[in-house]
Amino acid sequence: MPTIFSKIISGELPSDIVYRDDLVTAFRDINPLAPTHILIVPNKEIATVNDLTDDDERIAGRLFLAARRIAEQEGIAQDGYRLIVNCNRDGGQEVYHLHMHLLGGRPIGPMVVRH
């Protein structure tokens, strides 16, 4: 079964795609938590950070390079932004297709809420 993000990447599900290359695709989060909230997703299905292998080094690097380009494109590079990757239950991961959140357009606030 393809993941929901694979269906977005293949065009089977609608989305607002802002960037695409041979390794990653980026689209706007359906439930944005900031004026800019974009998900950067490997085109290949990798479930979590735990599932990355040495062969995925270019993909892992490309997530950051795509984030840099998209931040420029969105006009938030200078003011700044936050990149988040959640892993498994304690990380709060909901979609098991590796993705990097790019959040900006306002001060994003404390890194982690203290409990």
Ligand code: AMP
């Ligand atoms: P995470 O908790 O890191 O797994 O984040 C999953 C993110 O995917 C959430 O911020 C959701 O709002 C987002 N999301 C889920 N379904 C879609 C969709 N169809 N299009 C865009 N974003 C989605």
